[in-house]
Amino acid sequence: MTEDGLVRQELLTIxxxxxxxRLSPKALRLYDRLGLLAPAHVDEVSGYRYYRADQVERARLVALLRQLDMPLARIAEVVEVGAAQGAVLLATYWADAEARFASQRTLAEYLRGRLSGRSTEMYGKFVIETVDVPERVVLTEKRHTLADELPVWIPASLARLEDGARECGGTTGSPFVVYYAEVSMESDGPAESCVPVADEEAARAWAEKRGRASGIGVRVEPARRLAYARITKAQVAHPQIIAAFEAVEAWIGERGLSYDGPCREVYFADWDAAGPEDAVCDVAFPVR
Structure with a gap:
């Protein structure tokens, strides 16, 4: 018997x-093409694929992981590592997926409210007020960013600017973030983190040392009147914060006011020390 004949006896046809x-040959060909499950042997003449019996478990595992909508690269990681490490990778993936599903569920509930005409009811939970803010010198860091990057970039950029403020006479007001265009999963702004400082000359020197490539700069923020809604730490998450911004916009429209600049979030509390129901942020629009 030839070696090839022996291989065929020891292996299973596709x-x-x-x-x-419990998979289709079409699925097995797809897994091979994706690099997730290669045949143990391919006949050079006929092109027929053969598999070992001990590959069954891997094939079933790949199929089940695909049912979880796991990215192909992540599936490859899970099936290549040992069982214990694979379980850890799966747990991490599913925790992230559940967090995403929870956020999407909240967004769906919010959108149902909008589509059913309950916008006024949703906006009613926000109290809208105005405040006059004087002209200020601000250290800034501007960048294009998508919505899922904001929770990391905002605190990191504000921390960098607050470190710089200590070399510029200290801060003179609450830090804030300005949105010059929509920031979502499809639109990347840009957004600008801002920290008011006391010494403009020192601020410009500090920014100059870091160079333009860092995105850090200095500008004078003009005096403005802000229409704002105060929100809790829990409400900073999407889509609650969207409802807050829309509530302010509705209030501005009802009073016939005009916008006088891009919208912003003003962070006036210690984020780490705040609880879910503690007020931490004002969502605001400059008006005139």
Whole structure:
């Protein structure tokens, strides 16, 4: 018997393997093309694929992981590492997925409210007020960013600017973030973190040392009147913060006011020390 004949006796044809793995030959070909499950042997003449019996478990695992909408690169990681490490990777992926589903569920509830005409009811939970803010010198860091990057970039950029403020006579007001265009999963702004400082000359020197490539700069923020809604730490998450911004916009429209600049978030509390129901942020629009 030839070596090739021996291989064929020891291995399963793609049809037999598919039946044992409870998958279709088409799925097995796809897994091979994606690099997730290669045949143990491919006949050079006929092109027929053969699999070992001990590959059944991997085939079933790949199929089940695909049902979780796991990215192909992550599936490859899970099936290549040992069982214990694979379980850890799966747990991490699913925790992230559940957080995403929870956020999407909240967004769906919010959108149902909008589509059913309950916008006024949703906006009613926000109290809108105005405040006059004087002209200020601000250290800034501007960048294009998507919505899922904001929770990391905002605190990191404000921390960098607050470190700089200590070399510029200290801060003279609450830090804030300005949105010059929409920031979402499809639109990247830009957004600008700002920290008011006391010494303009020192601020410009500090920014100059870091160079333009850092995105850090200095500008004079003009005096403004802000229409704002105060929100809790829990409400900073999407889509609650969207409802807060829209409530302020509705209030501005009802009073016939005009916008006088881009919207912003003003952070006046210690984020780490605040609880979910503690007020931490004003969502605001400059008006005139």
């Amino acid at each position: 049809g037999a393997f598919a039946a044992r793995a």
